[in-house]
Amino acid sequence: MPTSVPGNWTHPTRVTAISATGSRSRICALTSLATPAEQPAQHLQLLQRASSLLPGLRQELLAQRDADRVLKVIARAEQQSALPTYLNLTQDQIGFELQTDITNGLTPEEADARLGRYGPNVLKRGRRSPWYFKLLKNLFSFFALLLWMAALLCFVPGVDLPQLGMAILMVILVNGLFAFLQEHKSDRALEMLQELIAKKCRVVRKGKLEEIEARALVPGDVIILEAGDLVRADARLLEAFEVEVDNSSLTGESSPARRYKSDQPVLIQGKFLWIELPNVVFAGTSLIQGRARAVVFGTGMNSEIGKIANLTQDIRVEPSPLQRQLRSTVYAIAALAGSLGVVFLLLGWLVAGLSFLEAFVFFIGLFVANVPEGLLPTVTLALAMGVQRMAKRHALVKSLPSVETLGCTTVICCDKTGTLTQNLMMATEVAVDGKTVSVSGLGYRPEGEFVLEGNSLSLDAISRWTTLRHLLECAFVCNNARLEKAGADYRVIGDPTEGALACLAEKAGIRGTHQRLHLNPFESIRKRMSVIVKTDRESTATVYVKGAPLETLECCDRILIADSVRALTEEDRKQIAAQNDSMANRGLRVLAFAYRDDAELDGS
Incomplete structure (x- = not known):
């Protein structure tokens, strides 16, 4: 009978239970793999993978006497496998693992309870900076700080360069707003992924077919798919009639892939990866033809497309080559302007006979004259022109410095068979x-x-x-x-x-x-x-x-x-x-x- 195991796991964990049988010389040990309840997709993947791997290692595993050696045997076998293999689970086994009725679906009460446990079927946004913080970041970049200093010094009494100060301030504001708007316009990678699993879907609940919001799908739901439908969650096919799917959102391949019902406990060997299993469909893909009935096992961030979205959120932003060069340039300009200003301040005050205030005004003028006010807008304009040219070729640039980084690229390595494509088929x-x-x-x-x-x-x-x-x-x-x-x-x-x-x-x-x-x-x-x-x-x-x-x-x-x-x-x-x-x-x-x-x- 099912029992709850104490512990709050966030990742798969090995659980060992030991029980005496009444004889001093005999002890029964049961080792199992427990996965977090919120990750049924990972549970099924590990279960099918382990079920294909462990039977061939039975004798070798029985010969081991401690847990570390057992894990080493499994790890070695995993590395020796050229490609993953999976033991196909039957529909009854899938229903048991997901605790669902694969014929009548979930009851509304159970669906509501699971929605509270697993969360809505949406891609969660990473921690995002407020728009005003992004705007301030562009207005007060390191180079902009130097220009701010130069602009403020233009309004110091005795310098009398208000026109130059206003011009520098306009340069800072226009440049900061332009860079902010470009970043705001391009920052839609996650939103585009979210659109792939939005809207409605048809689901069987308590034996009745109904249409619900896709965000309300939960593991264990039975969904109905027809040609042209977007798949709203990762699901195992229960019925399939002439089904072909477009997996290009996951694989990049525009060729349709056949999918069919497979209910036999056979070993799926050879070239199949998890996303290529013939009886599984994934969120974000679409049915090109046919009709199907499937049971959901992965929603939201626990779906394959959710894992892709999670990878985009975990990317650590690093300064581009252009940003590093500009920073070095600003350091050099600030050091040069400051050192020359100090030298002439001392010469004017101690040698030329100027008062300290007059020498300080001369220092300010010399400092402002050495600051290249036109460099920042020139760089921004050049990058913006590159962004517009790339946009005409359907390339989305998230930040302006990325254009220069792409220009510095000499080799692009990608995991793609055949040729790089636009995911479009055209008769030419x-x-x-x-x-x-x-x-x-x-x-x-x-x-x-x-x-x-x-x-x-x-x-x-x-x-x-x-x-x-x-x-x-x-x-x-x-x-x-x-x-x-x-x-x-x-x-x-x-x-x-x-x-x-x-x-x-x-x-x-x-x-x-x-x-x-x-x-x-x-x-x-x-x-x-x-x-x-x-x-x-x-x-x-x-x-x-x-x-x-x-x-x-x-x-x-x-x-x-x-x-x-x-x-x-x-x-x-x-x-x-x-x-x-x-x-x-x-x-x-x-x-x-x-x-x-x-x-x-x-x-x-």
Whole structure:
């Protein structure tokens, strides 16, 4: 029976219980791993990891006689594992560990109690400085202090330089306000992460489906997901039907990842990391297609995206190279101006016969003259121009000195397979009729031009180009994605590659409705997707296919070229394969398109 173990743990702890069995020569010892109740996600991860590791070490562990040696054996085995492996827990085991009913979900009373225990499903903000403190920090930086001193000295009676003093004060205020506004505008990294797990979600509570605020989700809740939904918390799949997810917020990979129900107690070996397990979905990701039912085990800061947010809060701010150089420059200027002023103060007072007040006024004038009032705004303006140029390339700069730091960077090391991407899929080239048409545009906004040999193609020219029009119609019809306007931009509901094709078709003005009669979804064996449709302009059925170029080419025996259909020759196949290789060698993802009309379907 469940019992509470005394102690207030904030991290996983090994607990050992010893019990006598009635015989002097025999003692039973039970060692278990206890994790904080507020961290069910970490508990499940450790449980699945330890369950895969410990059975193979059973004999070696039994041979040990103290706890330190047991831990050394486990640590050595952990290091020898090239990649983590996990023992998949069954749904009943998941329900037991989370103390929930995986069929009917939690009761409202239990959900409220857990909300008080685990806290709301939100990303907590780190300790933030008030806005006025940030403003004062920019107004009274080390260099600004030197300018403040120079400005105040300009108002000393006898110096009579009020215009210069006012000019220096204006420089300080404008520069401080500009730097503060830039920092305030850019300080939104955590807020952007927070938006990924905001709004509402559908949950099963006491056997009833209801919609609640995502912040009210707790471990043990059963949630319902459909295509286009954002996942609001880390969850284990209970049911999954043709589920594909976009994990780019965690992995950076724009390719969709398949997810499916797995209820067998099998060992998940090989290349799977925790965030790549095939039966787990994570907060901040989205369902591209399919529908699913899942049980929540990680919310808020205990989710994977919460751990990322926590890392951003723990970063220790260090002075940039530019700030260190400016500090050294200010030290040098202050020392030079002060020493020269003192020297001439003594010379004027002791040698030139000036009174001490007159010599001191001369000292003030010399000090102010040596302070470079224009240096601070010049540096700020140069950095601001760099920020604006980076903003045009969709780079968010949190503080102005970071621009110069990035300029000093010579090597960037990143944990990223393949190539660095923008997490956007865009159709940039169309090879048709032996010609290559370039396509402009950024992201999924359906705006851009089709350019052939330096000349832009009008929508009328595209519609009259039979081969190109057929290709674009295939891209539009043989597609499960759709574009959705999100504020000033567009987002894809569905597969990013299909979203890029839908965007390509809309740029060419390809729209309309069609009746889908049958769908053969893409699969790794066929390497193609096909649909049978009836368009609003035709009463006959047409098969549209898209897929891997070489595999699709093998299924074809005719080619539409120069507005006419003819037999596909061996020379045509070689040219198409060469074109495919040329585009693939430039890092492009290549798809082929094909179709059959109704007459061919009837066999006539």
